[in-house]
Amino acid sequence: MRKPGLVESKRHLVGLAIIPVAALGAMCVGVISGLGTYDITVSAWDREISLSTQAATVADVLAAVNISLSPGDKVEPSLDTPVEDGMEIRVERATPVFVRFRGRTFPVFTTEDQVSQILSAAHIQPEPDDVVYPGLDETIAGGEIIRVAKVTFGEVTEEQEIAFDVQRREDSSLEAGLSRVYKSGVPGLVQVIYQVKYEDGVEVSREEKARKIVRDPSPQILLVGSAQEVSRGGRNIRFERALEVTATAYCPCAKCCGPTAVGMTSTGVPAARGVIAVDPRIIPLGTRVYVDGYGEAVAADVGSAIKGHKIDVCFDTHEEALAWGVKKTKVYILR
Ligand SMILES: [Zn+2]
Structure with missing residues (x-):
């Protein structure tokens, strides 16, 4: 235990020491160093200062060398420590890191780099259900953010479609290569219950808990053509497959x-009735075809606008071409 009187007498002694120093001037500093002048060093960020001082505390030393502190700056030893000879004072500048907590983001000025220490410096105590990013044992650099998120759980029910199957049925009244939807498919419906995990109200994961079929899917029935012969103008035409085209x-x-x-097609065949332009990816050049409404032809030309299920049928005269216009028709690929 310290006696109150002792503190009083010490202050008195310091007061007495200062007066003679001021009076004697710089010449005598060495002589009276034992009476209250201390040789110390101050390290502050990138500089190191060695000095002789009569300052009483660490705070007084920093004031004398014009080091002003900002919130969060770290001083060792602490500001109220009495100065001693040979003392090394270290000042570390705080840098801001950001903390996001309960919907707010704010800066924390600190010299610490470990997440748990930064949070305690900011007086934030995560609750057991909270998650902290990065983890409490991790370190972060100035300017980076620590996120403390509240974890909650909820149940979500969703209805989802079940895709329908396609059942193919051969139909001998339909040309090979063509198909028709005989009955439309109807998707099924399933109710799925999830347990959802949220962090600060934002979903981060979900786990399926239950699923109940509300409606079974109903399959689509597709008729697939198998006929390879049609009758045109009293004549039977045998073909490999048919295509519907414009x-x-x-x-x-x-x-x-x-x-x-110059009246020539891209394959060198003269452009005339009996020639059609095709997309060669759909109908290879050289293929013999029968075009409903036009007659027999050979795929011998191409055109920049003839892409996909499109053909251009050639006539001898412009009037005939105009009269054709644009038609939906069938192309039979001949055997
Ligand atoms: Zn023309």
């Missing part, structure tokens, strides 16, 4: 084929 028409003229047209 058919436009052209002739060898300059209006149809451009001012430099």
Whole structure:
């Protein structure tokens, strides 16, 4: 136990020491160093200062060397420590890190880099259900963020579709290559109950708890053509497969084929009735075909606008081409 009187007498002694120093001036500093002048060093961020001082406390030393402290700066030993000879004072500048907690983000000025220490410096005590990013034992650098999120759970019910199957049925009254929807499919419905985990109200994961079929799916029935012979104009046409296409028409003229047209197709066959332009990815060039409403033809031309299920049928005259217009028709790929 310290006696109150002792503190009083010590202060008195310091007061007495200062007066002679002021009076004697710099020449005599060495002489009276034993009476209250201390040789110390101050390390502050990038600099180190060695000095002789008569300051009484660490706080007085920092004031004398013009070091002002900002919140969170760390001083060792503490500011109220009495100065001693040979003392090393270290000042560490605080950097801001950010903490997000209960919907608010705020800066914390600290010299600590461990998450748990930064949180205690900010007087934040995570609850047992909270999660902390990065983890409490991790370290972070200035400017980075610590997120303390509240974990909650909830139940979510969702209805989901069940895809229907497609049942294919061969139909001999339909041309090979074609198909028709005989009965539309109806997706099924299933009710799924999830347990959902939230962090600060935002879903982070879910786990399926139960599932109940509300409605079974009903399959689509698709008729798939198998016929390979059709009758046209009293004549039977045997074919490999049929395609449904949109058919436009052209002739060898300059209006149809451009001012430099020479009446030739891209394959070198003269452009005339009996030639059609195709997308070769759909109908290979050289294929013999029968086009409903047009007749027999060979796929011998291409066109920039003829892509996919489109063809361009060639006529000898422009009038015939105009008369055709645009038609939906069938192309039979001949054997
Ligand atoms: Zn023309």
